Amino acid sequence: MATSISEDNVCQRPTNGDHKLVNKTLRRLEKLYESCADPRLGLRSSPPYLPELLPDTASVLRRVWEPYRGLGVLTGRAPAADEAMFLRVHARNLLDKTNRALLLFKDGKENMFEETSGYRRNLTKMSLLFSHMLWELKAVFPGDRYHGDTYKLTKAEAREFWKLSFGNKCIVSWSNFAEKLRLVHPFEEGMESVFLKFTIDLTCNDYVSIFEFDIFTRLFQPWGSLLRNWNQLAVTHPGYMAFITYDQAVSRLERYRHKPGSYIFRLSCTRMGQWAIGHVTGEGTIVQTIPENTPLYLALLRGHNQGCYLHPDGRDVNPDLNALHKPEHKAKVKVTQEENELYRVAGTSFQMCKICTAKDKDTRIEPCGHLVCRRCLNSWLKLADHTCPYCRCDIEGTEPVHIEVCQPEHEEEGDEDDHEDIELVVKQMAALRKKAPES
CATH class of the missing domain: 1.10.238.10 (EF-hand)
Known part of the structure; x- marks a missing residue:
């Protein structure tokens, strides 16, 4: 279990003890890499692949800690918010998991080279933990700079x-x-x-x-x-598999090749925050897909109706998820009278999709918050990467919305995610005023 760290001293600088902790962690990571690089292990190169994960983790860890390093001591810039606490928790956890993985090699000895041994299965689980820790570190330190205090949750x-x-x-x-x-x-x-x-x-x-x-x-x-x-x-769902990889999902479904419609689902380790669903097709092949921007229960219900997801982990009884499926809830995006008037003067409306200028906005892109109509978004995604057509940030989800113009007696500020749209209209109006002849 990780050592408890007080949450009170969140702005405390990293200490010389932390400096030693990181250096020790880097040395242990290098030792673990040497063990994992042994060709006798026969580790498959599909993710999460420890011979790639470990040096990548060490490289990011060095770069993230570099701003605090002086001449052998931590004298660099002061951390923001609970930055130091996150780094300390992360480093201690990384050292703990590295030591546990090394212990597997020490105790397992020759059993480590057998794919079916318990030691190898535990090493695979450890590889998922290393993958999750690396994803987390990169998410909190994008571009090796701390953004934990401005991280924008998708929902x-x-x-x-x-x-x-x-x-x-x-x-x-x-x-x-x-x-x-x-x-x-x-x-x-x-x-x-x-x-x-x-x-x-x-x-x-x-x-x-x-x-x-x-x-x-x-x-x-x-x-x-x-x-x-x-x-x-x-x-309670028998199809859910915790802490398994792509290869393990294939191996598990192999036993059900004779039973089309058998399926399992797991957390994707290449697209964090997405599900990966594997199933046996009518031809007996194994397919794994990621249902992007769709709630899992809805993907499973649709797959059931299409005859794909019938037997969770090969069982005959498939849980009924219809109770989870309710009519689509649409979040309200409120627009003040003043904001609506800005658009009207510019010859448009807040509701109108700015891409096709034909349909109303009905979809919010997450996490950036830009609004489009679903038809335009679907067309865009067929032609481009999985990014927002306005700001090009990665799309991590979508949400149906309903535009609501507030009445004067209930005026509220517009949704903060729509400020870029409002600013664009204001600029357009300023340009029109500039062109207009002086009275």
Whole structure:
């Protein structure tokens, strides 16, 4: 279990002890890499692939810590918010997992070279943990610079919950997180709490980072039924496989080649926050797909109707998920009278899609918040990478919306994610005024 770290000293600088901790971790990572590079292991190069993960992890760790290093001591820039706490938790956890992996080699000896041995299966699980830790570090330090205090959760409701509960922190202890989450999504102490922690705490360090919470809320969306979805999809559903890789999913489905419609699902380790569903086709082949921007229960229901997802882990009884499927909820995007008037003067409307100028906006892109009509978004995604047509950020989800113009007596500020649209219109109006002859 990871050593507990006080959440009070969140702005404390990294210490010389932290400097030694990181150096020790880097040395241990190098030793583990040497063990994993042994050709007798026969590790497959499909992700997560330890001979690539470990040097990548060491490289990112060095670059992230570099700004604090002086001449052998940590005298660099002061950390922001709970940056130092995150780094300390991450480094200690990384060292702990590295030592555990090395212990597998020490205890397993020749058994490590047998793919079916328990030691090898545990090494595969460790590879997923290393993958999750690297994803988390890169997410909190994009471009090797700390952005944990400005990290934007994909789902708006999750973003609001985190902001109200933890402010601009990027990591909190599990006990603190569970206390706040229970206020909005009640869950029982005991086994339910243990299972929930096992799902959310991807890096297994007794803390929850804003990145881990983002992944969880994307996987088990929508927010309104978050824990009910989690219970039915991760706790009781026989098709859910925790901590398995692409190769392990193929191996498990191999036994059901004679039973088309057999399926399992797991967290994708190449597209964090997405599900990977594997199934046996009518021809007996094994296919794994990622249903992007679609709640899992909906993907499973559609797959069932198409005859693809019939037998979870080869079983004859398929759970009925229809209770999770409710009429599509549309989030409201409120526009003030003043904002609406700006668009009217410019000869358009806030509701109109700015790409086709024919249909109303009905879809919000996450996490950037830009609004388009679904038809334009679908057409765009067929021609471009999985990015927003306005700002080119990666699309991590979409949400149906309804544009609502506020009445004067109920005026509110417009959605903050639409400020770029408003600013564009203001610029257009300024340009028109500039061209107009003086009176």
